Amino acid sequence: MIPNAPEIGKLLFIICFWICAIFLPVWLVSWAVGVLLPMLLEQGSPSMAMTATAETLRALTPIISVMVFIPINAMFMVLYERRALALFTVRLGPNRVGPDGLLQTAADAVKLLFKEDITPRGADAFMFTLAPIIFFAPSIFGALPLLAAITNNHSLYQITNLPTGIFYILAAASLPVVALVMAGWSSNNKYSLVGGLRAAAQAISYEIPLVLSLVTVCLMAGSLDVVKIAQQQDGGILNWNIAGGGALRGLDKAIQTKLGVETTPLITPQQSSDPTETPVAAPTTFEEVIHQYYPFEFLSYISAGVLIFCSFILLGLYLTGACAEINRIPFDLPEAESELVSGYNTEYSGIKFAIFFLAEFTNLFIVSSIATVMFLGGGDNPIPQWLLNKMPLEPIQKSLGAILSPFINGLHLIDPDTFWAAFWVIFKVYTFVFIAILIRGTLPRFRIDQLMDFGWKRLVPLSLIAFLVVVFARVLVVCHG
Amino acid sequence: MDQYMILKDYVSSADAETALFYVIAILAISLSVGVISDRNIIRSGFILIGVFGAISGLFLMLQAQFLALAQVMIYAVGITLVVVIALMLTNPRSEREAVITEGDEFSQETGAVQFIQRLQQGTPAFVAVFSFFTIYLAIRSESWTPVTEKVSTDNVKVLGEALTTVYSLPFEFASVLLLAALIGAIMLAKAEKRQPAIESAED
Numbered sequence: 001m002i003p004n005a006p007e008i009g010k011l012l013f014i015i016c017f018w019i020c021a022i023f024l025p026v027w028l029v030s031w032a033v034g035v036l037l038p039m040l041l042e043q044g045s046p047s048m049a050m051t052a053t054a055e056t057l058r059a060l061t062p063i064i065s066v067m068v069f070i071p072i073n074a075m076f077m078v079l080y081e082r083r084a085l086a087l088f089t090v091r092l093g094p095n096r097v098g099p100d101g102l103l104q105t106a107a108d109a110v111k112l113l114f115k116e117d118i119t120p121r122g123a124d125a126f127m128f129t130l131a132p133i134i135f136f137a138p139s140i141f142g143a144l145p146l147l148a149a150i151t152n153n154h155s156l157y158q159i160t161n162l163p164t165g166i167f168y169i170l171a172a173a174s175l176p177v178v179a180l181v182m183a184g185w186s187s188n189n190k191y192s193l194v195g196g197l198r199a200a201a202q203a204i205s206y207e208i209p210l211v212l213s214l215v216t217v218c219l220m221a222g223s224l225d226v227v228k229i230a231q232q233q234d235g236g237i238l239n240w241n242i243a244g245g246g247a248l249r250g251l252d253k254a255i256q257t258k259l260g261v262e263t264t265p266l267i268t269p270q271q272s273s274d275p276t277e278t279p280v281a282a283p284t285t286f287e288e289v290i291h292q293y294y295p296f297e298f299l300s301y302i303s304a305g306v307l308i309f310c311s312f313i314l315l316g317l318y319l320t321g322a323c324a325e326i327n328r329i330p331f332d333l334p335e336a337e338s339e340l341v342s343g344y345n346t347e348y349s350g351i352k353f354a355i356f357f358l359a360e361f362t363n364l365f366i367v368s369s370i371a372t373v374m375f376l377g378g379g380d381n382p383i384p385q386w387l388l389n390k391m392p393l394e395p396i397q398k399s400l401g402a403i404l405s406p407f408i409n410g411l412h413l414i415d416p417d418t419f420w421a422a423f424w425v426i427f428k429v430y431t432f433v434f435i436a437i438l439i440r441g442t443l444p445r446f447r448i449d450q451l452m453d454f455g456w457k458r459l460v461p462l463s464l465i466a467f468l469v470v471v472f473a474r475v476l477v478v479c480h481g
Numbered sequence: 482m483d484q485y486m487i488l489k490d491y492v493s494s495a496d497a498e499t500a501l502f503y504v505i506a507i508l509a510i511s512l513s514v515g516v517i518s519d520r521n522i523i524r525s526g527f528i529l530i531g532v533f534g535a536i537s538g539l540f541l542m543l544q545a546q547f548l549a550l551a552q553v554m555i556y557a558v559g560i561t562l563v564v565v566i567a568l569m570l571t572n573p574r575s576e577r578e579a580v581i582t583e584g585d586e587f588s589q590e591t592g593a594v595q596f597i598q599r600l601q602q603g604t605p606a607f608v609a610v611f612s613f614f615t616i617y618l619a620i621r622s623e624s625w626t627p628v629t630e631k632v633s634t635d636n637v638k639v640l641g642e643a644l645t646t647v648y649s650l651p652f653e654f655a656s657v658l659l660l661a662a663l664i665g666a667i668m669l670a671k672a673e674k675r676q677p678a679i680e681s682a683e684d
Contacts, residue, residue: 127527163635164546171554178530178561185523185568193568200565204558224637 004087010100011083017102018076019426026069031413034061034156061156062147066140074361075105080430081437088441109354117350120188127186132348132355135179139362142172146366149226149373150425151418165226166218169370170211173325176359177203180334180344183356187347195343198448199334202324205455206331210321212463213314216470217374220245220311221480226373232480233377236384239480240377242315244307245470246480250293256386258286293478303473310466310473315375317463319435322367324455326360328436330443333451368432369425376428379421502542509535522571526564530557544632547640 002008038054079094083101086093094101119125145168148154148161162168177200184196220241221229233240238252294300324331335343345356372378381388404414446454512532519525533556540549633639644652 124521124524127524162546164550164637167547167550167554167637171550171557174554174558178527178557181561181564182527185564197565197568200561204562207558 030065074358077361079105112354115350122188124186131183132352136359138172138175149230184344195334206324209459209463213317230378237382242375247304247307254289303476306473326363329440368429372428505538
């Protein structure tokens, strides 16, 4: 039926293999650093140095797991992209190194490390070296608040939970453009300089719709804290920000009441903020719950619909802006291979080029995980709780628990709260990455004037309008926050 | 275990904070000296980003997270723009070829003109010293009232409430001013349509 079914099968095999190859080391390393070593140290001799070392190790867990994650993930994503593009364009893709080209990018990485590192004559050597470092650093520390959000605020990752989470991520995301201009200027090459200038113009234009779309999501959530935003969206696809920022939460709760699922008492923000008012008895029927969440009847239903429409627009705006921020096709003007011979990194080779490459793919991953946390509920199960209760999952859960209990209780190797969250996050993020690759395989590159027109005349007004509409629509519905 | 607690107390004590302040302050000062002493304008633009990074570190020490992040976000992008404009307006090759000729700059001028020129050169130094002492005296004056109350951990909320209630008028004034500047910039940069009379005269 599908003529290229074997190719799709091979791609799926590569994805499964590499995801195991990424996340098993990350898991084991973070477990060893965060749980095992401190435990051994504290059991051995409870002296000052030991306790201090144990605490330091626990505090360092997030950064160490990120450091392990980034290089392996970049290797996987390059292969994923090449194989998926080959699939879209009916080619074979890399298929020589290892079974089905499985180890192609690992070999490429080793090759890049051993290449000669060249600094061109007339280049500003210091800036030339500094640029890849500044480009790479934000992708390490910028993603840290997301770790707390996607692990359900696990105690080891709590240290990365900032009250200004999303603002911190955006501030970190605005730094790489400095590095691109720096790289373009210090290379002493006209193509590189043009690439750097284009990067500056593009990043500044597309940062506005990107930030405005995220600000609107924060407005719907009533918080800048990514952990809070992720936790608000718990309980199935109807609670996610993509479904109107909680506009469908009332529907979810109403169905729960109708099906008689045990729920927490529903207290709307207005009631909780006023202590003198006597608490209203929890509504018991479908209609009452609907009335509580949609107080203005018909107007509320309309505004809920508007909110859902707006949040789809916001996701689109975010993905467009993010695509431009990380210089991916169709916005890869700064490194346009056919016009600028890969722009700002023309003169880079060896390890410095590898760092640019690493940071680009890490940024793609980070952008996808921001979308996951802000729009798709972070590590939340897409199936609503009331539907999950109907499914015959009890025996499966019990047998899984029996098999895994020595790991959970004895070694603390598996954290039951984080395990499924991690699974869903990985699934959602790589779906976004797949969409990015699909777009790369579909759309041609923008011209620079089209790029500016599209950014300033379409996206910026659209994001402002969406912002205003959301401000007014969310008054009529009881949302998150 | 006790020693460990002592160590922990020390790390979060005022002494460590002061030491960290000096580290960041020295970094900021030496980078800003770098900005004015570097002969290459683009390089000094990049160093300026470092200065603002160090200042955002000072904001972080004062637990003003939002201000620190806004500092990074606005200045990183803003100064990149400055660098880009500097790139467009300067010619790097001419800078490299320029021979530095100090000393015989004023040789052809008469004494009075020389004196005025030296005075003009001294003006920035005078302004710098004057404003430094003004700010120094203002900071060291007795009229400050230190508050012992703890900083709110959710200071974004406090800041937002202050901006929309107590300080809403200054905030709106600032945004109107920015709007005016924006419109003015567009008016200045807009390409003027040539009047047909002049065009025919040129022909």
